[in-house]
Amino acid sequence: MQQISETEFNAVLKTADKENDERVSVGLEPHAVTTNNYGGMTGAGSLVEYHFGGSMFGFIQDGAYYSNGL
Numbered sequence: 599m600q601q602i603s604e605t606e607f608n609a610v611l612k613t614a615d616k617e618n619d620e621r622v623s624v625g626l627e628p629h630a631v632t633t634n635n636y637g638g639m640t641g642a643g644s645l646v647e648y649h650f651g652g653s654m655f656g657f658i659q660d661g662a663y664y665s666n667g668l
Contacts, residue, residue: 599656599664607656607663614650614668
């Protein structure tokens with residue numbers, strides 16, 4: 599994982615939407631983007647993991663964004 603900007607992280611989330619559009623167009627079920635929250639929702643010690651299709655593709659820790667893309 600590498601640190602990225604919030605804008606780049608949001609672009610990765612939009613990629614998940616595009617992937618789901620492709621899945622639906624060929625008759626497959628879409629994958630949900632799910633999250634796991636650890637610690638506080640904001641502030642020191644907060645961690646939110648993002649998963650798509652069963653794989654973690656990024657996380658936000660203490661306000662910093664990290665991702666390896668989809």
